[in-house]
Amino acid sequence: MKxxxxxxxxxxxxxxxxxxxxWMLNMSLRTNADILGHFAFYPKDATLMxxxxxxxxxxxxxGYINSIIYVSINTLISLATALPAAxxxxxxxxxxxxxxxxxxxxxxxxxxxxxxxxxxxLYSTVALIDTHIAVALAHCLFNVPxxxxxxxxxxxxxxxxxxxxxxxxxxxxxxxxxxxxIPLIRAGVGVTAFFxxxxxxxxxxxxxxxTTTNAKPIAATMTRTVSATGLxxxxxxxxxxLTIVPGALVIWFVRNHLAKGFALGRV
Amino acid sequence: MSLDWxxxxxxxxxxxxxxxxxxxxxxxxxxxxxxxxxxxFLPITTTxxxxxxxxxxxxxxxxxxxxxxxxxxLWIAFGLAILWLVVVMIWx
Amino acid sequence: xxxxxxxxxxxxVLPVFVIVAFSAILPLMTVVNYSVQDIFGPGQSVFVGTEFxxxxxxxxxxxxxxxxxxxxxxLVLLIEIPLGVLIALAMPRKGVWVSACLxxxxxxxxxxxxxxxxxxxxxxxxxxxxxxxxxxxxxLAFDHTASPMDAWVxxxxxxVWHWTPLVVxxxxxxxxxxxxxxxxxxxxxxxxxxxxxxxxxLPKMRGVLTIAVLLRxxxxxxxxxxxxxxxxxxxxxATTFLSIYLVKIALGQFDLGPAAAFSIIYFLIILLFSFIFxxxxxxxxxxxxx
Numbered sequence: 283m284k285x286x287x288x289x290x291x292x293x294x295x296x297x298x299x300x301x302x303x304x305w306m307l308n309m310s311l312r313t314n315a316d317i318l319g320h321f322a323f324y325p326k327d328a329t330l331m332x333x334x335x336x337x338x339x340x341x342x343x344x345g346y347i348n349s350i351i352y353v354s355i356n357t358l359i360s361l362a363t364a365l366p367a368a369x370x371x372x373x374x375x376x377x378x379x380x381x382x383x384x385x386x387x388x389x390x391x392x393x394x395x396x397x398x399x400x401x402x403x404l405y406s407t408v409a410l411i412d413t414h415i416a417v418a419l420a421h422c423l424f425n426v427p428x429x430x431x432x433x434x435x436x437x438x439x440x441x442x443x444x445x446x447x448x449x450x451x452x453x454x455x456x457x458x459x460x461x462x463x464i465p466l467i468r469a470g471v472g473v474t475a476f477f478x479x480x481x482x483x484x485x486x487x488x489x490x491x492x493t494t495t496n497a498k499p500i501a502a503t504m505t506r507t508v509s510a511t512g513l514x515x516x517x518x519x520x521x522x523x524l525t526i527v528p529g530a531l532v533i534w535f536v537r538n539h540l541a542k543g544f545a546l547g548r549v
Numbered sequence: 550m551s552l553d554w555x556x557x558x559x560x561x562x563x564x565x566x567x568x569x570x571x572x573x574x575x576x577x578x579x580x581x582x583x584x585x586x587x588x589x590f591l592p593i594t595t596t597x598x599x600x601x602x603x604x605x606x607x608x609x610x611x612x613x614x615x616x617x618x619x620x621x622x623l624w625i626a627f628g629l630a631i632l633w634l635v636v637v638m639i640w641x
Numbered sequence: 642x643x644x645x646x647x648x649x650x651x652x653x654v655l656p657v658f659v660i661v662a663f664s665a666i667l668p669l670m671t672v673v674n675y676s677v678q679d680i681f682g683p684g685q686s687v688f689v690g691t692e693f694x695x696x697x698x699x700x701x702x703x704x705x706x707x708x709x710x711x712x713x714x715x716l717v718l719l720i721e722i723p724l725g726v727l728i729a730l731a732m733p734r735k736g737v738w739v740s741a742c743l744x745x746x747x748x749x750x751x752x753x754x755x756x757x758x759x760x761x762x763x764x765x766x767x768x769x770x771x772x773x774x775x776x777x778x779x780x781l782a783f784d785h786t787a788s789p790m791d792a793w794v795x796x797x798x799x800x801v802w803h804w805t806p807l808v809v810x811x812x813x814x815x816x817x818x819x820x821x822x823x824x825x826x827x828x829x830x831x832x833x834x835x836x837x838x839x840x841x842x843l844p845k846m847r848g849v850l851t852i853a854v855l856l857r858x859x860x861x862x863x864x865x866x867x868x869x870x871x872x873x874x875x876x877x878x879a880t881t882f883l884s885i886y887l888v889k890i891a892l893g894q895f896d897l898g899p900a901a902a903f904s905i906i907y908f909l910i911i912l913l914f915s916f917i918f919x920x921x922x923x924x925x926x927x928x929x930x931x
Contacts, residue, residue: 529751
């Protein structure tokens with residue numbers, strides 16, 4: 283009986299969670315006149331007009347590719363640098379380790395709005411403005427510390443005897459790390475990659491500041507469409523739905539990985 | 550590579566140089582004579598590095614409170630902050 | 642489990658240090674430099690000392706925004722952390738439904754922040770929104786563009802909707818780390834579900850809850866895009882949180898100096914609270930384990 287109550291609560295919560303997204307999807311399949319004309323729980327004459335409008339506009343399609351490129355670069359950089367660092371934090375005591383850790387975290391705390399201008403100047407100085415790498419690097423500011431934090435948790439769950447045995451067997455550190463250790467925390471790497479992807483995908487302020495045309499992200503393209511079309515709710519909703527799709531695809535493909543990572547349970 | 554955009558001023562340069570010098574001094578001190586965690590009047594066990602952080606953060610708040618609440622010269626706040634820093638470093 | 646002591650571990654941390662320092666240090670220094678001078682144009686500036694700090698600290702609208710911000714972040718933590726833990730406890734421990742739940746939960750987290758605001762505009766508008774028109778049909782007046790109270794409720798709902806899943810995911814990960822044997826032992830002892838929660842599940846979730854509390858505090862304290870899109874800080878100043886006010890100063894009035902002074906104070910506030918939370922959560926755990 284108790285179990286059933288829990289399941290019911292969970293189902294209710296998940297339903298409520300989907301409701302706003304469903305509503306946007308509903309709006310995106312109707313014309314603006316239809317939306318303003320009468321209230322409907324589902325689209326009676328579903329139309330793909332809004333989507334067609336968007337896809338005939340080249341700005342959209344490139345916005346997607348730009349976002350995906352810089353998000354991927356960011357995830358790769360974050361993982362590549364965070365893996366050894368997390369190993370150091372989980373295995374060693376060294377001078378200033380705790381301070382270093384806390385300093386990394388403080389980088390999430392800076393109000394981005396004011397840092398936008400110095401950021402723009404800095405990346406202009408190194409001639410990276412309007413490149414994917416600039417956005418990827420800027421997003422490292424908040425993703426790398428998080429990646430270190432999460433990976434450190436997974437690594438601490440692996441007993442140190444494994445390291446010791448491998449070193450006695452004559453493995454050097456790089457070979458041990460790549461061939462033995464990383465496969466052990468594979469699921470943890472998956473979970474970390476998911477979080478990096480997520481925070482980089484949803485961030486807008488840095489991405490918009492550091493790009494003009496060539497690397498403009500999808501979410502920024504959307505704000506432009508909004509201002510250009512005024513209050514076309516259908517188009518706006520369709521644009522919104524399209525920004526969710528890549529994230530939804532990623533989560534769908536990594537779902538088993540994610541479940542396995544959480545089963546390891548050392549976030 | 551030009552860094553004009555950073556708009557350096559003499560006081561802020563002095564400020565950052567002193568921070569760097571303090572950090573460097575702390576590092577050298579800890580490399581040569583590592584010290585252990587211990588418990589002072591603060592409610593947590595601290596290393597000298599923790600106490601330096603608490604001292605500096607406290608100093609920043611002392612300065613802000615001074616600017617916000619009084620109209621007097623900032624040198625008094627600076628003196629208080631140094632005092633606080635020393636107290637935390639020794640007895641914290 | 643004493644860790645190995647070796648300063649050579651610094652070499653492993655170096656890449657992270659370099660890549661974060663590149664983006665972190667020079668901009669931070671620049672903001673400090675901006676805060677002490679009035680800049681008219683490239684190369685033209687007057688040193689004003691702490692004048693901007695004085696001006697910002699005496700700004701009564703900033704005090705209001707700060708109070709509002711504290712209230713908001715406190716509510717966020719008080720609602721999202723218990724709710725997230727509760728839902729994590731209700732999640733199935735294995736089976737096909739685990740993946741389904743994870744996918745559903747992760748979806749709101751993967752939506753760009755300005756789109757979150759758009760979704761909630763569409764969802765809560767009295768004329769076309771499901772929530773807005775349902776409430777109006779029940780005979781209650783609801784309009785988040787006119788009533789400050791409604792605006793607050795809407796922003797809180799949006800925030801809870803958006804971020805509780807993160808707490809659930811983290812708490813769930815913590816719960817999964819508990820070996821089945823613990824539950825069996827508790828069953829034999831005849832422990833109540835409250836006792837299981839208090840003495841087995843809660844201590845095991847300490848690490849992930851530290852992450853959850855800190856992330857939620859920092860991000861809710863810095864919240865910008867979602868309420869800006871949804872309410873624009875209004876009606877009046879009812880939902881003008883610190884970041885929204887900061888952007889008004891920095892970009893709206895182009896007062897770079899005061900905005901920089903403001904962001905330094907802002908940063909110091911978050912730094913202090915995060916430090917306290919971090920220490921508190923670390924020490925609570927130590928007490929619980931012994």
